[in-house]
Amino acid sequence: MRNAMMLLPLLVLGFLAPACTFGDEQHRAPARAATATGYGSPGKARDVSRTIEISLRDTMRIEPAQMSVKQGETLRLRIRNTGAVPHEFVLGTKEEIDEHREMMKTMPKMRNDEANAVSIQPGASAELLWRFGTSGTFFYACLIPGHWEAGMQGTATVTPSAKTR
Secondary structure, eight states: OHHHHHHHHHHHHHHHTTTOOOTTSOOBOOOOOOOOOSSEEEOOGGGEEEEEEEEEETTTEEESSEEEEETTOEEEEEEEEOSSSOEEEEEEOHHHHHHHHHHHHHOTTOBOEETTEEEEOTTOEEEEEEEEOSOEEEEEEOOSTTTTTTTOEEEEEEEOOGGGO
16 A cells, blocks of 8 residues: 555656656646637537638737637637747637736746647647637737737637527
8 A cells, every 4th residue: 555655646747747847848738628618619620610810920919919700600710920939829718818827927938739729839830729609808819928918919709699699
């Protein structure tokens, strides 16, 4: 029994090791299960109604800075880092964006690879498929320290579908 108890911390670290590294290496955000949030859920390719091209720029801007979406619509967000420095794209509520921004202050090299967030190296691209299930205004941003503050943010306005009016 004593040997089993001694192994427990090693097993826990073994499960966490692929998700986070420390020291001079880059941190990687633990991958969250692809579950629904208060504003939507990961989308399915067969349900995509349109693709929006998004540029992450070293001028500390995300283009487009505004998106209009219908409730229930599934989008393919094709995100390209057109700059020379790393950027990220995080989609969420204001509270989630604020929480992630605070986390990035303590782990500025953390890399995201989640249903609603991705880190993108210079010149690289990524895609997120997202189904917007709730009407309202939601946010997207690059939360690498200093980028949000410099204006690297945008809004997704989700209008109610005819079914919910």
